[in-house]
Amino acid sequence: MATQHSRSAARLMMAPAVILLLGWMLVPLIMTLTFSFKKYLPLRGGDLGWVGFENYTRFVTSSAFWPSVVATLAIVGGVLVITIGFGILLAILLNQPMWGQGIVRILVIAPFFVMPTVSALVWKNMFMDPTNGLLSHLWRFFGAEPVSWLSEASMTSIVMIVSWQWLPFATLILLTAIQSLDSEQLEAAEMDGAPTFKRFLYITLPHLSRAITIVLLIQTIFLLAIFAEIFVTTGGAFGTRTLTYLIFQRVLEAQNVGLGSAGGVYAIILANIVAIFLMRIVGKNLDA
C-alpha cells in the first residue's frame, strides 16, 4: 500500500529517529574505539599518543580483570537462576484460582518499579546493616551472630538485592506466557491420562521455553550493566567489582580513559554476543 509520494514521506519521517540513533551509536563508539588504542590520561598529560593493542592486553592481564569476570558471571548467573526458577513457580502459582489475584500480582510486581538506588539503599541499611538491620534483629532473635552482609557475604547480598528487583520481571513475562497456553492442550493431556507433574513437564514447560529464553537474554543484557546497586552498596569492594564497575573505575575514578575504553570494547563485544541471540528471536517474531 504505497505510492511514491507516501514512500518518500515515510523516508523523511523516519529520518530523525534513524539519524539520532545512528549518531548515538556511532559517535561514542568510534570515540571509544579511538581512545582504546591510545594512552589517554586526562589528568596526567592527556592524549599521550597511540599505543596499539597495549590497553587491550593490559586490561585483561591486570589483576583486577579475572576477578571482575568471575564477579560478573556470578551475579548474572546467580540472579538468572533465582529469578527464572522462582519466576516459573510464582507464575504457576499466580495462574491458579484464588481470591485477590490482582492484588497479589501487584505486590509481586512492585519491586520492579523501585528505583535501583532506593532498593540498594533500603536493603543495605534497613535490612543488611549489621547492627540495626532487620536481618540482624532476626539473627539475634534466633540467638545467632548477626552477619555483616555486604562485607562478609557481599556476593550473596548483591545477588539477593538484584534478584529481588528482577524477579517481578521474570514472573510477569512467564505468567503472560502461561496464560497464553491453550487450556485445551492441558485438557487433552488430562484426558490422555497425564498426571499434573507430567502435564507441567511435557506441555507447560515446552510452551514456556520461548519466554524463558527471552527472559534469559533480556535479563542478561540488563544484568551485565548493573551499576547503581554496586555503586551505593559496596562501591566495588569485597569482590563485587563487576566488569562494568571495573571499567567505570578505570575511566572516571582512575581517569585512565585508554584502558577503560579497551574494557568498554570488551563489554560491547560481550553484550553483542548475547544480543545476537535475542535479535534472532525477536526478528523471527516480526515475520509472523
Next chain:
Amino acid sequence: MARAVTQQRKLINTAIAWGIGLLIFFPILWTILTSFKTEATAIADPPVFLNFDWTLENYTAVMERSNYAKFLWNSIIIAGGSTLLGILVAVPAAWSMAFVPSKRTKDILLWMLSTKMLPAVGVLYPIYLICIKFGLLDSRLALVVILMLMNLPIIVWMLYTYFREIPGEILEAARMDGASLKEEILYILTPMAVPGIASTLLLNFILAWNEAFWTLNLTAVNAAPLTAFIASYSSPEGLFFAKLSAASTMAIAPILILGWFSQKQLVSGLTFGAVK
C-alpha cells in the same frame, strides 16, 4: 475453562500466594512504615511493626532539606522531557514502518533495538567528554537527550506494535477523503492510537525515572534527580533509617502508582513484542 475448584484448594492457593506476595512486597512496606517512625523506633530491637506513634516529622525533615524539591523537579523534567521528546521523534518513524513497510523495515527495527543493547559503560567517557565540550555536564538538557536516545528504540518499537493493529484502509480512506499526511496523522492515526501512545508514555516515563547510570554519572548538583538524591544517603547519613525511608517513599510512590497502570504494557514493551 469452567471447572469447579474446591474451596479448600482455592483457600490454600490464596494463602500461599498472599504469603509470598507479601514477602516480596515486604521491603517496600517496611520502608513505608519506617518512614512514619521516629529514628529511635526505626532501629528498635525487637522491631516495631504497627503499634508505634505515627509521625510525619521525617517527611518534614526531608522536605526541609532545601534541595529535595529540586531533585524531584529534575526527575520530573528529565523523565517527562525525554519521554515526550522520544514520542515526538518516534511517532512519525513508527508510522512509516507500520504503514509504508519496505524490505528494510525489519532490519531498521532490529538495528534500533541493537543500539539499546550497547552497554552504557562502553561509551561512558565519550558521552562524558561530549557533555563537557558542550558545557552540558550536570545539565538537565543532556540527560533529557541521553535518556530519550536510550529509550527511543523501545518507544519506536511499542508504537510500531500498536500502529500495526490499526487497519491501513482507514488511513487510505482519510487520504481519499482529502486529508494531507499531516492531517491523516493528526486527526485519524493519533486519536486512534491514544491508548497505545499513553501506555508507551507511561512505561518509558517509569524507565527514565528509575534510570541510574547516566543520572549518577553525569550530574552533580544542578541537574541531579531523585536517583542521585537517594544515592547521597549511601554516606553515613543513611543510618538515619526513618529519614531514608521517607525520602525513598517519596521517590518511589509516584512510580509505584503509575506502574500499577502499566503492568499490561510492561510485558510487550520490555520484550519488544516477543511475548504478548
Next chain:
Amino acid sequence: MGQIKLNQVTKSFGDVNVIPPLDLTIEDGEFTVFVGPSGCGKSTLLRLIAGLEDISSGQIQIDGQDATNVPPAKRGLAMVFQSYALYPHMSVRKNIAFPMKMAGIDEAEQNRRIESAAKALNLTDYLDRRPGQLSGGQRQRVAIGRAIVREPAAFLFDEPLSNLDAALRVGMRLEISELHKRLKTTMIYVTHDQVEAMTMADKIVVLRAGNIEQVGSPLDLYHNPRNEFVAGFIGSPKMNLVTGAEAQKHGATTVGIRPEHIDVSTTEGTWKGRVGVAEHLGSDTFLHIHDTGLADLVTVRINGDIQVSHGDDIYLTPQLDKLHKFGADGLRIN
C-alpha cells in the same frame, strides 16, 4: 462529469507484473464492474485509479485531464472500502463530515449535506453514534454517506458487500443501484461475485491475471462470451464445457452449453446420463448428471420442479442455437 480513461497502464510489484499494459475507458455516468477471480488484479486496478498505488507506466486521465501523478486527495474520487474503514473515534456525523472538513466546506453547507445524505441512507437516528455501535449494514451506509457528501466525479467501491450476510447483501445491492440511478455519477465497483456484476453493471470488465478478458454489457457477456474463461465465469450455475469428440462434431475444440439451455427427458435425447444430486429451489431445479461421457459432471437447470431420483437414467438435449463454440486458443468461433 466523471470520465476515466486508462492508457497503457501497467503495474508491477518488484519483478511481479500485476497489470500488463491495459487500456480502458469508463464513460461518465456509467456503472462499471470489475469482476474476476481473486488475485486477478481488479482491486489493484481500482487502487491505481484511486491513486493509492502508483502506476508503473502509462497514463490515467480523469475528465480528459492527466491524473497520473495527482495524489488521491486531489482526484475528486470517493472510495468505499471493503472493511468500511470508518473512523472509530468519530461519531457518524463526524465521519460523514470529515471529507468536507478537509475540503474546507463551510459548516452550514456541511450540515445540509449530512442531513440530506442521512435521510437518503436512513441514518438520521444514528448520526450521534459511534461506528462501533452500528450493524454491518449501517456501517456500510455510513461509508457510502461519507462518499456521497463529497459529490465526487466518481465513486469507487472495493468489494463493499463482502462483509455482509447474504440477506443484507441483496438489500444493499439494490440500494447502491438505486443510488446510481438517482445520482447518475460514474461508479466503479470491484467484486468477485458475478451475480453482483450481472445485476448492477452497465458495463462489466472481466479480468484475469491483470488482463482484460472482455468488456461489455451483462447480457452481451452472457450471450456472447469472447472466450472460454468468460463463458465459465459469467452465469450461474456455470456453463457446461465439453471437449473431445462431442465438441469436434460441432467443429470446435470446446463447446459450451448453459444449464438452462439443456432439455431433459426420461425417455429420449442426445446424451444419456445418470441423475446425481438434485437441488430443489422451488422455482428451479438444478440437476447434476453423472456418466454422460462428456464431462465429469453436467449441470442442468429446469424451470419448476421435476420428479427424479438419485441414480435414475436421464436424457439430455442441448438447444443447438444456444451452443457456444470455442477454438483451440480458447476464443469464440462464430
